[in-house]
Amino acid sequence: MLPPGTTRHPWNDRFTWTLPDVEPTTITPQQRAAFDRDGYLALPGLLDQQTVDALVGDLDRLEAQVDAFLAGQEDGRFDIAESGAITFTLHAVLRSDAARNFARHPALVGLCHDLVGPDVNLYWDQAVYKKPEKPRRFPWHQDTGYTFVEPQHYLTCWVALTDATVDNGCPRVLPQVHREGTLLHEWIDPIGWQCIDGDPDGAVPVEIPAGGVIAFSSLTPHSTGPNTTDGVRKAYIVQFGADGMLAVDGDWEHGGEPTGRRTCDDPQRQFPVLRDGVPV
Ligand SMILES: O=C(O)CCC(=O)C(=O)O
Incomplete structure (x- = not known):
């Protein structure tokens, strides 16, 4: 059911939610059924400390460069980022061995098999650090709301590099809405695309310790709250799409039809992780 006050994206017609027809290898049938129903799964303790430490080491170094860049911008801002x-x-996969290796971590590739299918590419990766100096919410959105893709579902793995709590801005998800496909989003300057205004009934905060992963569909609305603690909340977001997924271009905001489609297979940063069900 559509949440009150929302409508579908104009290019979201004839959408049917489906998961790949595979026997799960990494999650249980019950977990797969929960993902199918709710659009998300919390997987605490999925990663070992060594994996987390290697990622944090490299991502901290890369993030410091980003923060220095932002600090040199007017108001410390660039697009939706702000120092x-x-x-x-x-x-990060372009500049970090730890990130590149992580994109092929057996646990993640197993999730790809169970929740995307036998042929999967890395689609996008980014570290998101929420700083305590200027607490700020991240608005309710679907990841497919940022770039419309076909098929509309891909897998987002939100990897907790520090404990994620309500106080420091853990994800909140809205279950079951992924089944409607992509919603219409509106640009909220300067914080990002938004598909739901205010806090919807049924929203679930998902606290997760460092080393845990929240796996959700790119169609699952989610938001994060402000970080009101003294520490930085660190996450690494890794997204995986079915081989052949296309990014769709066009001015949907003004009623335009799709004008073009781009493959999502840049060999440097959108490489294969699974082919015919076998890790690459
Ligand atoms: O980690 C966060 O605070 C929000 C990030 C997010 O939802 C996204 O990048 O899509």
Whole structure:
């Protein structure tokens, strides 16, 4: 059911939610059924400390460069990022061995098999650090709301690098809405695309300790609250799409039809992780 006050994205017609027809290898049938129903799964303790430490080491270094860049911008801001509030360190796989190895971590590739299918590419990766100096919410959105893709579902793995709590801005998800496909989003300057205004009934905060992963569909509405603690909340977001997924271009905001479609297979940062069900 559509949440009150929302409508579908104009290119979201004839959508049917489906998961791949595979026997799960990494999650249980019950967990897969929960993902199918709710659009998300919390997986505490999925990663060992060594994996987390390697990622944090590299991502901290890359994030410091991003933060220094932001600090040199007018108002410390660039697009939706702001020094002291929230930083986005894009495509760490291009500059970090730990990130590149992580994209092929057996646990993640197993999730890809169970929740995307037998042929999967890395689609996007970014570290998101929420800083305590300027507490700020991240609005309710679907990841497919940022770039419309076909098929509309891909998998987002929100990896907790520090404990994520309500107080420091853990994700909140809205279950079951993924089944409607992509919703219409509105640009909220300067914080990002938004599909739901205010806090919807049924929203679930998902606290997760460092080393845990929240796996959700790119169609699952989610938001994060302000970080009101003294520490930085660190997450690494890794997204995986079915091989052949296309990014759709066009001015949907003004009633336009799709004008073009782009493949999502840049060999440097959108590489294969699974082919015919076998890790690459
Ligand atoms: O980690 C966060 O605070 C929000 C990030 C997010 O939802 C996203 O990048 O899509």
